Amino acid sequence: MSTRVTLATAGRVLRQLRHDHRTLALLLAVPSLLLTLLWWIFDERSPQVFDGVGAVLVCLFPFLVMFLVTSIATLRERSSGTLERLFTMPMGKADLLLGYAIGFGLVALLQAGIAVTVAVWPLGLDLAGSPWLLLVIAVADALLGVALGLFVSAFARTEFQAVQFMPVVVLPQFLLGGFLLPREQMPRLLELLSDVLPLSYAIDAARLVTATPDLTAQLGRDLGVVFGVAIALLGLGAATLRRRTP
Amino acid sequence: MANNVVVQVRGLRVVRGGAVVLPDLTLEVRAGGVTGLLGPSGSGKSTLIRSIVGVQVVDSGTVQVLGRPAGDARLRTRVGYVTQSPSVYADLTVRENLAYFAAVLGAPRSHVDRVMHEVALESQARVLVGRLSGGQRSRVSLAAALLGSPELLVLDEPTVGLDPVLRRDLWDQFHRLAARGVGVLVSSHVMDEASRCDRLLLLREGRLLADDEPAALLARTGGRDVEHAFLRLCDETEVAA
Ligand SMILES: Nc1ncnc2c1ncn2[C@@H]1O[C@H](COP(=O)(O)OP(=O)(O)O)[C@@H](O)[C@H]1O
Ligand SMILES: [Mg+2]
Numbered sequence: 001m002s003t004r005v006t007l008a009t010a011g012r013v014l015r016q017l018r019h020d021h022r023t024l025a026l027l028l029a030v031p032s033l034l035l036t037l038l039w040w041i042f043d044e045r046s047p048q049v050f051d052g053v054g055a056v057l058v059c060l061f062p063f064l065v066m067f068l069v070t071s072i073a074t075l076r077e078r079s080s081g082t083l084e085r086l087f088t089m090p091m092g093k094a095d096l097l098l099g100y101a102i103g104f105g106l107v108a109l110l111q112a113g114i115a116v117t118v119a120v121w122p123l124g125l126d127l128a129g130s131p132w133l134l135l136v137i138a139v140a141d142a143l144l145g146v147a148l149g150l151f152v153s154a155f156a157r158t159e160f161q162a163v164q165f166m167p168v169v170v171l172p173q174f175l176l177g178g179f180l181l182p183r184e185q186m187p188r189l190l191e192l193l194s195d196v197l198p199l200s201y202a203i204d205a206a207r208l209v210t211a212t213p214d215l216t217a218q219l220g221r222d223l224g225v226v227f228g229v230a231i232a233l234l235g236l237g238a239a240t241l242r243r244r245t246p
Numbered sequence: 247m248a249n250n251v252v253v254q255v256r257g258l259r260v261v262r263g264g265a266v267v268l269p270d271l272t273l274e275v276r277a278g279g280v281t282g283l284l285g286p287s288g289s290g291k292s293t294l295i296r297s298i299v300g301v302q303v304v305d306s307g308t309v310q311v312l313g314r315p316a317g318d319a320r321l322r323t324r325v326g327y328v329t330q331s332p333s334v335y336a337d338l339t340v341r342e343n344l345a346y347f348a349a350v351l352g353a354p355r356s357h358v359d360r361v362m363h364e365v366a367l368e369s370q371a372r373v374l375v376g377r378l379s380g381g382q383r384s385r386v387s388l389a390a391a392l393l394g395s396p397e398l399l400v401l402d403e404p405t406v407g408l409d410p411v412l413r414r415d416l417w418d419q420f421h422r423l424a425a426r427g428v429g430v431l432v433s434s435h436v437m438d439e440a441s442r443c444d445r446l447l448l449l450r451e452g453r454l455l456a457d458d459e460p461a462a463l464l465a466r467t468g469g470r471d472v473e474h475a476f477l478r479l480c481d482e483t484e485v486a487a
Pocket of ligand 1: 246262263267285286287288289290291292293294
């Protein structure tokens with residue numbers, strides 16, 4: 001592993017995004033626009049709905065977006081031949097994956113920062129806990145998205161397939177994660193299933209920040225699971241990268 | 247290396263997608279001149295080149311590069327590789343691409359300007375690679391392989407589709423590098439390029455038809471040019487079989 005190569009890769013990923021103004025604008029603005037839409041839908045009749053799910057959504061956008069961006073970016077790296085070239089150079093697998101995680105992690109920080117600010121200040125999201133905690137959860141979710149995207153891209157041959165992984169990998173986690181119905185109220189089998197899906201812990205953490213002002217042990221555990229799974233998936237992602245291909 | 251052998255391939259067998267691409271290949275590449283790897287499309291040139299740079303899964307046989315097994319970590323700053331289709335980032339400028347690859351290689355930043363000059367792309371330094379023509383894009387890809395100080399350059403069809411003047415300049419550049427002692431292996435499916443090589447490896451259906459100097463090859467086969475020599479050799483092997 002080399003810090004020079006890792007940081008160069010993070011910088012390169014960010015530079016690629018900087019040249020793509022439209023993607024950058026979408027990345028930074030869309031979560032806030034959707035939050036505003038949600039606020040507007042419920043504002044007159046039942047503002048407590050926005051307070052209930054606002055924090056969860058703030059954390060889910062970075063996950064979703066980073067999953068998509070990463071899986072497509074890595075797939076492109078494979079199909080354009082740049083991955084093959086990098087692997088003939090002094091590029092470690094960990095350098096590449098960490099470079100991506102750092103680059104996209106910084107974008108996620110910016111994206112979540114804007115979303116939290118917009119939700120808490122103009123839209124008046126009612127949070128019992130600290131908005132900073134919400135930011136930490138959002139970045140953890142984004143890293144989970146990056147790691148899952150890197151991992152899944154190994155199983156996709158085309159960008160079209162990569163996009164199709166979203167409904168397969170992301171939506172079930174979303175449905176089972178306690179967003180629609182608290183997890184303990186779901187049928188027992190589904191509750192057990194949700195226990196092994198990492199996004200459930202991210203949603204639990206966001207709910208805790210919505211409901212309680214303190215830093216509870218449970219919140220620490222939830223955050224630990226999200227970060228832990230993200231790191232484990234990065235490791236698995238490294239195992240799917242091959243210097244030699246058939 | 248005393249005998250200046252930079253690549254040594256012995257009994258190389260490669261199967262891709264269930265088909266035997268290289269059945270049993272043995273050959274050597276020496277420094278001190280430009281070696282041309284010539285053969286029609288599909289003859290296995292890229293597969294051999296990928297085996298030499300250590301990105302191809304091989305079934306059996308050995309490939310030694312600069313005295314080490316192909317793909318060895320210590321070779322990664324010593325071998326420059328150009329993939330057949332340009333492998334550069336379309337959403338970065340020419341300079342940003344080269345600066346990134348220089349950082350990965352640990353090559354000095356000054357090399358970025360040097361290689362842009364060598365492929366005549368200084369005026370496009372700030373242009374996004376995605377906006378360049380195909381030929382310009384392959385020059386960026388070639389420039390990236392010239393970063394650092396590779397002892398062996400492995401170039402997969404680097405001059406296809408380029409302007410004749412630029413093509414001549416690049417071949418001159420390959421010869422200058424070779425004269426400095428860099429091993430240079432260039433593949434092409436265009437038989438005309440054979441005349442620019444100091445040594446030829448002719449490949450057909452994964453088998454080595456000839457390993458000779460161009461003049462000696464023509465004398466031996468009595469062909470007018472390398473294309474004719476290639477045809478003669480094909481006929482001979484068919485009669486023998
Ligand atoms: N990724 C691949 N999977 C399966 N077969 C391949 C792959 N790439 C090339 N081949 C096959 O290997 C043979 C040699 O290809 P290649 O080495 O690219 O030849 P050349 O570079 O001389 O045109 C061809 O028959 C081609 O169809
Ligand atoms: Mg080829």
